[in-house]
Amino acid sequence: MLSIAITGANSGIGFRAARTLAAAGHHVLALCRDLGRGRAALADINAHAPHPATLIHADLSMPDSVKAAADQLAQSVGHLDVLINNAAVFDQTLREPRFTADGHELFWATNHLGPFLLTAHLGPLLAAADRPRVINVASKGLLSTPRIRIRFDQLDDPSWYSPTRAYYHAKLAQIMTTLTLAEKAGGCLEATCVRVPAVRLDPDRVAAMPRLLRVLYAPKNRMAAPAERLGDTYARLATWDGSLPGPYVDEHLNPVRAPASAHDRTARERLWSLSQTATGAPAWP
Numbered sequence: 533m534l535s536i537a538i539t540g541a542n543s544g545i546g547f548r549a550a551r552t553l554a555a556a557g558h559h560v561l562a563l564c565r566d567l568g569r570g571r572a573a574l575a576d577i578n579a580h581a582p583h584p585a586t587l588i589h590a591d592l593s594m595p596d597s598v599k600a601a602a603d604q605l606a607q608s609v610g611h612l613d614v615l616i617n618n619a620a621v622f623d624q625t626l627r628e629p630r631f632t633a634d635g636h637e638l639f640w641a642t643n644h645l646g647p648f649l650l651t652a653h654l655g656p657l658l659a660a661a662d663r664p665r666v667i668n669v670a671s672k673g674l675l676s677t678p679r680i681r682i683r684f685d686q687l688d689d690p691s692w693y694s695p696t697r698a699y700y701h702a703k704l705a706q707i708m709t710t711l712t713l714a715e716k717a718g719g720c721l722e723a724t725c726v727r728v729p730a731v732r733l734d735p736d737r738v739a740a741m742p743r744l745l746r747v748l749y750a751p752k753n754r755m756a757a758p759a760e761r762l763g764d765t766y767a768r769l770a771t772w773d774g775s776l777p778g779p780y781v782d783e784h785l786n787p788v789r790a791p792a793s794a795h796d797r798t799a800r801e802r803l804w805s806l807s808q809t810a811t812g813a814p815a816w817p
């Protein structure tokens with residue numbers, strides 16, 4: 533039985549992965565931002581789980597919440613085999629940038645700084661596992677922006693913001709962080725990033741959209757892959773026997789090439805260093 537923490541476990545892909553892994557007998561630590569939605573998801577996850585999943589509150593946009601979640605996790609398990617950084621904000625109705633109390637743009641804070649800090653805080657628990665793994669999540673949509681790079685001098689600058697740009701920017705950071713983490717861990721930890729294609733959103737997500745967006749989104753949602761399929765992808769990676777298939781893989785676990793700028797080692801080091809500074813220089817084991 534593996535101990536597997538997954539963020540955004542109450543919805544979409546994260547929920548399917550959590551349910552599959554729990555049904556297979558693993559101890560799932562379900563990190564959810566809303567405890568009400570989390571409890572509802574856990575009732576479903578635990579209906580077929582030999583070992584009940586543990587619900588942990590975590591708002592990834594808030595460093596204090598991330599720290600509290602890591603502390604609670606440490607009280608629940610002695611080691612962590614797998615961390616799946618799945619949760620993300622991609623709300624296309626956020627036409628104007630929002631900023632956290634720390635002054636970070638919301639997509640950057642939630643989709644990059646939060647997972648970075650959570651991974652660091654969970655470092656000691658991961659280090660205590662025999663074969664620890666970190667699974668990050670990016671988007672196939674990045675193929676539409678092959679020249680994307682980190683805007684080092686414009687982070688949190690509203691001038692270039694659109695929800696799509698902010699989203700892809702943070703997803704590029706996920707790929708780069710995965711590559712750097714794997715290098716820094718030097719064989720003590722495996723890290724991979726999944727390139728997720730368009731995936732069908734849960735009905736409640738679609739229902740919450742404004743009418744126009746709902747209409748525009750309907751054809752894409754019909755064509756998109758079922759969330760169960762990507763849940764299986766996460767579950768296969770989490771329980772993969774042997775070395776992971778690559779640092780950046782598609783939904784079938786085939787290695788794929790990351791955007792060119794992700795291969796720039798200097799840029800990756802710079803990203804790591806600024807992420808350290810922005811998250812209060814957490815200690816890594």
Ligand SMILES: NC(=O)c1ccc[n+]([C@@H]2O[C@H](COP(=O)([O-])OP(=O)(O)OC[C@H]3O[C@@H](n4cnc5c(N)ncnc54)[C@H](OP(=O)(O)O)[C@@H]3O)[C@@H](O)[C@H]2O)c1
Nearest residue numbers: 540543544545565591592593618619620671728729730731
């Ligand atoms: N769906 C797609 O077409 C697609 C395509 C490419 C990549 N992806 C990626 O796949 C992953 C899963 O997406 P999905 O399709 O399963 O979407 P989803 O159903 O909307 O799930 C997103 C999850 O992230 C959580 N979340 C959002 N903001 C959070 C915060 N501040 N703190 C903690 N949790 C937060 C949500 O919690 P709440 O329930 O509280 O909102 C929800 O559980 C994401 O990383 C996404 O970027 C999805």
